[in-house]
Amino acid sequence: MLKDIFMALSENQILNGAAKKYGLKMGAQHVVAGTNIAETIESIKKLNAVGISCTVDNLGEFVYEKAEALEAKDQIIAVIEAIEEHQVDAHISLKPSQLGLDIDYDFAFENLKEIVALANKYGTFINIDMESNKHLQPSFDILDELSKEYDNVGTVIQAYFYRAEEDIQKYKNFRLRIVKGAYKEPEEYAYQSKEEIDKNYVELIEWHLLNGKFTSIATHDHNVINHVKQFIKDNNIPNDKFEFQMLYGFRTDMQLQLAKEGYNFCTYVPFGNDWYGYFMRRLAERPQNMNLVVKQVFNK
Numbered sequence: 682m683l684k685d686i687f688m689a690l691s692e693n694q695i696l697n698g699a700a701k702k703y704g705l706k707m708g709a710q711h712v713v714a715g716t717n718i719a720e721t722i723e724s725i726k727k728l729n730a731v732g733i734s735c736t737v738d739n740l741g742e743f744v745y746e747k748a749e750a751l752e753a754k755d756q757i758i759a760v761i762e763a764i765e766e767h768q769v770d771a772h773i774s775l776k777p778s779q780l781g782l783d784i785d786y787d788f789a790f791e792n793l794k795e796i797v798a799l800a801n802k803y804g805t806f807i808n809i810d811m812e813s814n815k816h817l818q819p820s821f822d823i824l825d826e827l828s829k830e831y832d833n834v835g836t837v838i839q840a841y842f843y844r845a846e847e848d849i850q851k852y853k854n855f856r857l858r859i860v861k862g863a864y865k866e867p868e869e870y871a872y873q874s875k876e877e878i879d880k881n882y883v884e885l886i887e888w889h890l891l892n893g894k895f896t897s898i899a900t901h902d903h904n905v906i907n908h909v910k911q912f913i914k915d916n917n918i919p920n921d922k923f924e925f926q927m928l929y930g931f932r933t934d935m936q937l938q939l940a941k942e943g944y945n946f947c948t949y950v951p952f953g954n955d956w957y958g959y960f961m962r963r964l965a966e967r968p969q970n971m972n973l974v975v976k977q978v979f980n981k
């Protein structure tokens with residue numbers, strides 16, 4: 682019930698637009714690294730100092746104007762330049778819809794290509810985040826086209842989709858982030874129950890650890906993490922074939938602990954003014970995250 686409310690709020694374009702004007706509010710500052718690049722580089726440096734690498738996401742969705750997509754592209758290019766300038770341990774996560782996929786496929790493709798080409802020059806990896814089912818196939822198409830020319834690109838497999846098993850086999854030679862899936866998807870395309878999603882999630886991780894190039898296990902679920910740790914041990918999976926990933930500001934103690942134990946760890950670092958949809962999806966996933974909001978209200 683609460684999940685549905687937060688999911689509907691995440692898609693409300695009026696609230697999304699309004700939130701941009703007011704800066705980080707409602708506790709979002711605990712899970713968003715900053716509103717600009719300078720603040721974000723400082724957050725990355727702090728994480729790097731404790732042995733954690735970062736994947737940086739310039740927040741943004743519901744982009745239906747070319748000018749807005751071009752602005753997002755310029756911002757991502759500026760982040761790549763900043764990563765190079767400051768020599769921080771970080772790469773990029775981006776969303777095709779932010780770069781114009783809802784406007785025109787070719788336009789979005791050209792924007793992504795410009796980003797990937799520049800990043801390739803610096804040896805910076807670009808992860809194409811996966812969004813809702815309507816973006817899924819065009820995002821894979823973009824990956825197919827880009828990978829003909831560049832090898833610094835990979836993507837995400839969302840375990841709630843029935844097609845995930847087929848996709849993971851097709852893309853096994855890519856660096857893949859495996860997640861449960863964050864959007865509200867119909868039964869036509871996706872498993873609905875937590876049990877089915879969790880089961881598929883673990884199976885996909887195991888398969889890719891055994892057969893794939895590099896696996897990013899992106900979850901805050903300690904049961905999955907403990908299971909994966911044992912699986913890695915039992916199957917002698919080398920440390921340089923996988924990493925754990927979590928979102929900035931969530932389970933920070935566990936993030937530090939995993940890095941301390943010697944696992945590669947990467948924190949997903951979102952930044953920017955367009956934080957509202959991202960924040961509402963996190964509340965939908967785990968309404969207990971409302972604690973962040975409550976604390977914020979009462980600490981004033």
Ligand code: FDA
Pocket residue numbers: 809810811812837839858860861862863864899900901902903926927928931932948949966967
């Ligand atoms: P889930 O929400 O299933 O929780 C399982 C259990 O873990 C909970 O019952 C609780 O016990 C524990 N737990 C979870 N969060 C906790 C917390 N904050 N504190 C304490 N305990 C907690 N999705 C997508 O569709 N496309 C994408 O590109 C990405 N990218 C991405 C990157 C990264 C780095 C992450 C971590 C996640 C994504 N996601 C995503 C989101 C993903 O699909 C999923 O929605 C969320 O990670 C929530 O699922 P979890 O597996 O984290 O645990």
